[in-house]
Amino acid sequence: MKNSPSSPSRSEKIGYSLGDIATNFFFQSMILYQTRFYTDTAGLSAVAVGTMFLVLRLADAVFDPVIGALADRTETRWGKFRPWVLWTSIPFGVVFWLVYVTPNFGPQGKLIYAYVTYTLVMMLYSANNTPYSALMGVMTPDASERTSIASYRFVAALIGQFIIQALALPLVDKFGGGDSAKGWAVTMGIFGALIVVLNLATFATTRERVRPDPAQRPSLRADLG
Numbered sequence: 001m002k003n004s005p006s007s008p009s010r011s012e013k014i015g016y017s018l019g020d021i022a023t024n025f026f027f028q029s030m031i032l033y034q035t036r037f038y039t040d041t042a043g044l045s046a047v048a049v050g051t052m053f054l055v056l057r058l059a060d061a062v063f064d065p066v067i068g069a070l071a072d073r074t075e076t077r078w079g080k081f082r083p084w085v086l087w088t089s090i091p092f093g094v095v096f097w098l099v100y101v102t103p104n105f106g107p108q109g110k111l112i113y114a115y116v117t118y119t120l121v122m123m124l125y126s127a128n129n130t131p132y133s134a135l136m137g138v139m140t141p142d143a144s145e146r147t148s149i150a151s152y153r154f155v156a157a158l159i160g161q162f163i164i165q166a167l168a169l170p171l172v173d174k175f176g177g178g179d180s181a182k183g184w185a186v187t188m189g190i191f192g193a194l195i196v197v198l199n200l201a202t203f204a205t206t207r208e209r210v211r212p213d214p215a216q217r218p219s220l221r222a223d224l225g
Contacts, residue, residue, distance in 0.1 A: 007145050015205025017156035019132050022198035024160025025191045041180045042102050042110055056122055064126050071131040079208030084131035089199035092124040097192035102181040138210040
């Protein structure tokens with residue numbers, strides 16, 4: 001591996017950690033509110049929602065290693081992993097919002113809409129978060145510095161969790177005014193916009209210092225295996 005000099009500054013570590021706040025806006029809302037939104041607001045049956053989650057989680061298990069292999073083979077002037085954070089920032093934020101929009105469709109149309117938007121957001125989450133996680137390993141060759149970056153990331157994850165847990169439902173009530181569909185759409189539109197801004201900040205403030213040896217040619221088959 002080829003390394004470039006200097007270690008990440010405190011501001012760079014903070015900038016990197018902002019990506020984990022964005023990640024937890026998605027991840028915590030998925031854990032805490034996704035089923036509730038689909039059943040209570042969108043009007044889908046619990047069985048249909050559970051089946052959708054199972055099918056798409058299995059598909060995601062295939063998609064993650066594919067993204068990892070593609071990111072590892074990405075070569076740009078910005079590095080391997082930072083471009084993925086940039087490229088996915090806007091689509092991720094927009095589709096995250098669309099997941100919480102309730103279209104004026106019938107039951108079957110709403111279920112199809114849920115499948116499409118949830119599939120897209122899971123794919124974009126993988127395309128964003130897999131390279132984002134790998135980025136930490138190429139910001140510095142120093143193991144102690146990577147541990148320091150991880151500590152910033154851990155704190156940021158807790159901040160993201162707290163914000164979603166503390167603010168999401170009050171904002172839904174405030175913006176909805178009795179209309180939960182409107183409340184969810186406005187609230188998650190705000191969080192979707194923050195996902196975009198935070199990911200762009202991570203891209204802008206970080207730097208890849210560890211470069212692979214050009215002689216190394218990893219096998220795609222081995223990576224997927």
